[in-house]
Amino acid sequence: MGKLTFSMGGIHPHDSKFARERAIEQLPLPPVVYVSMAQHLGAPAKPVVAVGDRVKVGQVIAEPGGFISAFIHSPASGTVKSVAPRKDLAGNPVVHVEIAVEGDEWEPSIDRSKQLVTAIPDDKAAILDRIKACGIVGLGGATFPTHVKLSPPPGKVAECLIINGSECEPYLTSDYRIMLESPKEIVVGAAIMQKVLGGCRCVIGIEENKPEAIRSMRAAVAELGYPGIAVQTLKKRYPQGGEKQLIDAVMRRQVGSGGLPIDVGAVVQNVGTALAVYDAVQKNMPLITNVLTVTGDRIPGNLQHNYRFRIGVPLSFVVEQAGGIPDTAAKIVSGGPMMGKAVSNLDATTVKGTSAVLYLSEAATRRRPETACIRCGHCADSCPMGLEPFLLNRLYKAADLEALEKHAAQDCIECGCCLYSCPAGVPLLDNIRQAKGQVMGVIRARAAAAKAAAEAAKK
Amino acid sequence: MTQTIIWTVAILTVLGLLLALILFWVARRFRVEEDPRIDEVEKAMPGANCGGCGFAGCRAFADAAVKAPNLDNQYCPVGGDEVMQKVASILGLTVEKKAPQVAVVRCNGSCTARPRTNEYDGVRSCRVKAALYSGDTACSYGCVGCGDCVEACRFGALSMDPETGLPVVDEAKCTACGACAKACPKHIIELRNKGPRGMREFVSCVNRDKGPVARKACANACIGCGLCARTCQHGAITVTDNVSYIDFTKCKLCRECEAVCPSGAIHGVNFPKELDKEAVKKRIADRKAKAAAEAKKEVPNG
Numbered sequence: 121m122g123k124l125t126f127s128m129g130g131i132h133p134h135d136s137k138f139a140r141e142r143a144i145e146q147l148p149l150p151p152v153v154y155v156s157m158a159q160h161l162g163a164p165a166k167p168v169v170a171v172g173d174r175v176k177v178g179q180v181i182a183e184p185g186g187f188i189s190a191f192i193h194s195p196a197s198g199t200v201k202s203v204a205p206r207k208d209l210a211g212n213p214v215v216h217v218e219i220a221v222e223g224d225e226w227e228p229s230i231d232r233s234k235q236l237v238t239a240i241p242d243d244k245a246a247i248l249d250r251i252k253a254c255g256i257v258g259l260g261g262a263t264f265p266t267h268v269k270l271s272p273p274p275g276k277v278a279e280c281l282i283i284n285g286s287e288c289e290p291y292l293t294s295d296y297r298i299m300l301e302s303p304k305e306i307v308v309g310a311a312i313m314q315k316v317l318g319g320c321r322c323v324i325g326i327e328e329n330k331p332e333a334i335r336s337m338r339a340a341v342a343e344l345g346y347p348g349i350a351v352q353t354l355k356k357r358y359p360q361g362g363e364k365q366l367i368d369a370v371m372r373r374q375v376g377s378g379g380l381p382i383d384v385g386a387v388v389q390n391v392g393t394a395l396a397v398y399d400a401v402q403k404n405m406p407l408i409t410n411v412l413t414v415t416g417d418r419i420p421g422n423l424q425h426n427y428r429f430r431i432g433v434p435l436s437f438v439v440e441q442a443g444g445i446p447d448t449a450a451k452i453v454s455g456g457p458m459m460g461k462a463v464s465n466l467d468a469t470t471v472k473g474t475s476a477v478l479y480l481s482e483a484a485t486r487r488r489p490e491t492a493c494i495r496c497g498h499c500a501d502s503c504p505m506g507l508e509p510f511l512l513n514r515l516y517k518a519a520d521l522e523a524l525e526k527h528a529a530q531d532c533i534e535c536g537c538c539l540y541s542c543p544a545g546v547p548l549l550d551n552i553r554q555a556k557g558q559v560m561g562v563i564r565a566r567a568a569a570a571k572a573a574a575e576a577a578k579k
Numbered sequence: 580m581t582q583t584i585i586w587t588v589a590i591l592t593v594l595g596l597l598l599a600l601i602l603f604w605v606a607r608r609f610r611v612e613e614d615p616r617i618d619e620v621e622k623a624m625p626g627a628n629c630g631g632c633g634f635a636g637c638r639a640f641a642d643a644a645v646k647a648p649n650l651d652n653q654y655c656p657v658g659g660d661e662v663m664q665k666v667a668s669i670l671g672l673t674v675e676k677k678a679p680q681v682a683v684v685r686c687n688g689s690c691t692a693r694p695r696t697n698e699y700d701g702v703r704s705c706r707v708k709a710a711l712y713s714g715d716t717a718c719s720y721g722c723v724g725c726g727d728c729v730e731a732c733r734f735g736a737l738s739m740d741p742e743t744g745l746p747v748v749d750e751a752k753c754t755a756c757g758a759c760a761k762a763c764p765k766h767i768i769e770l771r772n773k774g775p776r777g778m779r780e781f782v783s784c785v786n787r788d789k790g791p792v793a794r795k796a797c798a799n800a801c802i803g804c805g806l807c808a809r810t811c812q813h814g815a816i817t818v819t820d821n822v823s824y825i826d827f828t829k830c831k832l833c834r835e836c837e838a839v840c841p842s843g844a845i846h847g848v849n850f851p852k853e854l855d856k857e858a859v860k861k862r863i864a865d866r867k868a869k870a871a872a873e874a875k876k877e878v879p880n881g
Contacts, residue, residue, distance in 0.1 A: 211713030316826050464697045487700050509746070547702040554706055 123328055125355035126368040129504035130535050131271040132357055133458070135329055136290040139415040139424040144297050146428055147441055149221050153196050153432035154206060155181060157215040158469040160257040161264045162188030167217055173200045174317050178227035178406050181217050190265045191255035192217075193406035195430035197225040209435075209454055209461055209468040216469065219432070230405050236304055237402040238344060244316050247401055251316075254400035255407045255472075260284055260361060260390030260435040261459065263473040266397065269389070270316050272382045278317040279385030282370050283394055285326040285333060288360040291455025292476050294411040295391050297426045299326070299333035302395055303340035309394030310345040312401050317387060321348045323370050324391070327356045358458060361536040363388045365504050377531050407431070407472055415478030416449060423479075429470055436466040438477055449479035450486070457484075458536045488545030499538035499548055505531050509538035509548040521562055529555040530563060616669055617641045623665040624658060629655045629733050631756025641666075650674045656770075657734075657754035678772040680755035682736070682748050684765045686722040687844065689743035693718055693797040707832040709764035717796035720747065720786045722767055731762035750777060750849075772827045777849035780830050780837060782807075784844040787820040794842065801844035807836035810863060835859055 133314055158164040163186030175181060175194040182192035198221045205213035217224070226232065241247055252267035272278055283306070287295040298304065306324075314322045320438040324341070326334045338351045352370060364375045366388055368502045373384040381388055389397075392410065399405035423443045439445055445452070453460040454468075455475050463477075499509035507528055532552050539549040614774050620641035629635035632655050634643055644653055652671050655662050660676050667674040699708060701714045705727035713719035724744045725755055729737045736752035737759055739745070746759075750773075760768040786793040790802035803821030815829035816836060823844070825836070837845040838859035847854060 174759075207713070207719065210711065211717070211719050213719060462712070464715070465717075487699075547707070550702045550704075550707045550711075554710065557710070 122353045123353045124325075124369045124475055125357045126360065126365040126504060127372075127503050128368075128506050129427055129502050129537060130357040130359065130365070131502050131538065131540055134288050135292050135356070136417065137329070138291070138421070139293045139413050139426055140296055142291045142293070142297070142369075142424055142426045144294075144301055144411055144426045144428050147430070147433060147438065148217065149196055149224065149430060150433055150437040151221055152201070152434075153219050153221060153430065154216040154434060154469040155192060155195065155219065155432040156206075156469055156471050157182055157185075157207060157217070158208070159192065159263060159264055159431070160190045160504065161471065162186055162190075164215065165192045167215065168202050169194075169200045169203070169217060171202055174198070175200060175219060176225050176227050178230050178408060180406075181333055184265075188265055188268055190257050191253060191406070193255055193408050194219060195408040195432045196221045198222040207370055207465050207468060209465060211465050230528055231403040232405075233403075236308070238308055240308070240312050240315055243399065247312060247316050250401050250404070251397060254396075254405065256393065256400050257395050257407065257472050259392030259410060259473060259475070260388075261395060261455070261473060261475070263471075266389065266393055269387060270313060272317070272387070276382045277385060278320045278382065278387045280371055280387075281310065281314050281317055281320055281322040282366055282386060282388045283322065283324040283391055284361055284388055285324055285330075285337065285391040286325060286354055286360040286366065287330070288356070288358045289458050290358075290461075291417075291478055292413050292456050293415070294331050294413045294426055294475055296333050298395055298411055299330070299391055300336050303336045303486065304344060306337070306391050306394045307340045307344050307346065307349065308402065309396070309398035310349060310389075311344070312397055313387075313394065314346070319348070319463060320385075320387075322350070324349065324351045325354050325360075325366055325370055326351060327354045327360060329356045353383050359504055359537065361390075361505065361532065362533050362535060365531070377528055410470075410472060410474065412438070412470070412474050413476040413478075414438065415476065416446070416481070417484045418448045418481045419446040419479055429474075431470055431472055431474075434466075434533055435463060435470060435477060438470065439466065442477070446479055448481045450482040451480045453478040453480060458540070460535065487547075490546055491544045493544055493546055496543065498541040498543065502537040502541040504535060504537060505533055505561060507552075509534060509542075510546075511551045512555055513546060513548050516551045521558060524555050525559045525562065530559045532556045582758065612646050615644050619669050620644055620666050622772045623662060623669060624655060624752075625662060627657050627733060627754070627756075627782045629657060629754070629756040629758060631754065631758065642672060653719065656680065656756050680770045681750055681753050681773045681777075682755060682757075682759050683769050683779075684722070684746050684748060684767060685781065685783050685785050686720075686744075686745060686765075687799045687846065688718055688721040688797040688814040689717065689745060689799070705762075706764050713810055718786055718793070718800065719788070719796075720765060720767075721784075721797065723765060723779055727762045727764070728759035728768060731758040733758065774827070774832065774849070778832055778847070779827065779849070780832055780845065781825055781827070781835065782823045782844055783846045785822060787822050789821055793821065799843055801840075802842055804841065806839045806841065807845060810835050810839050835863055 165182035166185045167182045169181045176197045179194045180191055181194045196219055198219045201218040201220050203217050206216040208214045248267050251366045256266040257263040285299055310322050324337055341349050363381055367381055375384055396407050409428050410433055411428050423446055425442050452463040454463050493510055512529050536549050585866045621638050623635040626637055632640050634640040659679050663674045672832045689818050693716045695715050696717050697715050703725045705723050705725040708723045708725055714723040722745050726739045728746050734754055736749045737746050740747045755770050757770055784801035793800040793802050801822050803818050805818045808816040808818050809824050813829050813831050815826045817824055834847050834854055836858040
């Protein structure tokens with residue numbers, strides 16, 4: 121098979137993977153860590169520690185707050201100083217557990233050796249339990265609890281496990297580095313998930329701009345010899361890492377509006393998640409570290425890093441360790457330049473899904489002044505979901521919710537291709553995101569009303 | 580030639596009569612029976628079609644009013660009591676008097692009091708901005724200043740003050756329709772009773788952060804110290820989640836809370852005289868001393 125990609129829309133901004141040659145360094149521990157209780161999609165976790173408690177590295181400090189939620193473990197050993205709301209990245213209050221770091225004492229059950237364990241346990245339920253107990257969430261960005269994704273609803277069968285190594289956003293190199301430095305662990309992690317899903321085939325998709333990663337992963341797959349795992353080269357195209365786009369690229373199947381990947385027999389997991397699954401199942405290591413890239417445009421090489429960080433380290437500490445904020449930086453982004461969030465508060469802490477600290481210069485980040493739409497259609501051409509952003513923008517302004525739903529505003533994946541490609545600087549994504557929220561509200565209200573009506577009819 | 584004209588005129592006349600007959604029949608046959616009171620009520624309405632009553636417009640309000648058994652659930656905030664009395668008399672119903680209300684902006688984080696901590700470069704829309712993050716100051720609760728409320732107001736009663744960066748309500752124009760309160764993503768606009776001669780007392784802050792955090796973000800923030808609640812003699816003030824709230828149905832406008840507030844978050848408006856804080860504080864101190872003396876007297880006896 122040649123290089124694959126998704127069938128509709130997409131853009132390729134630029135590579136700018138400046139930090140690709142930087143090996144992963146261990147970020148030291150700060151004096152204090154703040155562990156957020158809302159690090160995953162779904163209900164926030166409930167803290168189970170109190171002020172004054174002594175905790176070890178890897179100890180459970182919060183339990184899932186609902187079905188879609190996750191355990192949270194202490195990233196450091198020390199004393200709990202407070203369990204209180206604190207401002208997150210966007211400045212909104214979220215409950216954090218504050219731990220004053222003392223030494224580095226680990227839970228004895230965690231295997232910290234580098235020894236590769238290739239024998240996969242037989243009991244699927246036990247594997248799932250371990251993944252859940254270790255608080256593993258999807259590290260590709262959405263932080264959806266992994267054990268939920270690996271438990272397809274009854275009647276649905278996974279035909280293909282796709283491991284997402286596309287890392288299609290510019291600048292980011294953390295997934296690239298782990299594919300170079302821990303390829304075998306990733307393959308074992310993939311094989312574990314493959315087993316849980318009932319032995320379906322597994323495709324590791326990597327974009328063509330990372331040939332070293334493709335070679336490294338191919339070698340690991342060949343050496344370990346698990347059946348049904350293949351590495352697939354993908355064309356470089358954003359947003360290839362989007363779940364629906366990746367399924368389209370690899371399986372040539374389209375997930376319908378409002379559908380889930382499992383509806384077409386697909387389960388997508390990030391390479392980072394595969395590594396975390398390996399650590400959890402083979403080493404009993406909970407998700408307390410992740411890899412992030414510190415990079416940006418027009419910044420010197422000595423400020424570019426790939427760090428393995430303990431989750432809960434404040435961003436200000438990361439920035440300080442990486443050599444401070446460069447003079448050219450006008451904006452700091454957490455995550456990639458396309459879908460990442462601007463950091464308005466450096467006191468905010470790192471979470472499970474943190475993938476980058478990005479310094480963007482004034483030129484790279486300043487918005488163009490908005491001018492009139494010239495109906496060139498670039499936005500519609502670039503939309504990977506086949507939507508018509510210019511139309512949705514107009515319908516949002518007219519507050520026509522019915523038409524917005526008809527034109528599938530709710531299918532927007534907020535990738536930002538429309539905004540990127542618009543020559544008139546129209547804030548398409550900003551408005552469509554609002555429209556999506558409103559339409560989702562209507563859909564949810566309707567579903568709730570239908571449920572209530574069905575229950576009333578039963579009585 | 581003449582004949583052609585005669586024929587034309589004749590055919591057109593017959594055709595006209597025939598169509599008139601059909602129209603007459605259709606009008607009789609398919610007439611929509613509508614309560615004439617709907618028109619009457621609609622005429623009594625202000626005709627702003629603002630939706631402040633919760634209906635799609637004045638006609639929808641009139642339609643609902645005519646069909647409803649009583650007027651308990653309907654109120655036209657724009658027309659107020661005067662219009663509601665008229666509506667009630669047309670329908671032969673009674674309606675209770677409601678105090679006139681006005682929109683109140685519960686944020687006083689002006690540019691000088693609330694320093695900007697970052698720069699916002701996105702769409703000038705409060706809703707978009709609030710969806711992205713908590714705003715360009717360290718206060719996560721206050722006004723984000725893009726003027727969605729101004730845009731929502733159909734009566735031109737709101738404007739942004741360029742000096743403070745906050746919306747200002749023109750009381751003469753505000754009809755308390757509530758469109759601004761709905762448009763505000765931060766929920767800082769509240770409809771409150773206008774008060775006698777427009778005098779009213781309110782906490783102009785909704786920051787739920789703890790005192791020091793709130794104070795750091797904004798010099799005018801309510802720090803939830805509870806001094807106002809302890810001072811209030813009428814039980815009108817409650818402090819929940821580190822922010823104080825004055826119940827306008829209980830407030831007696833004594834202005835003691837305003838005098839003791841350490842951060843100036845409590846505002847009194849339309850009072851004839853400026854508040855003499857020292858005099859009010861002295862009054863409170865005297866009262867407390869008296870109460871303490873009485874308590875002392877009582878202890879040996881009891």
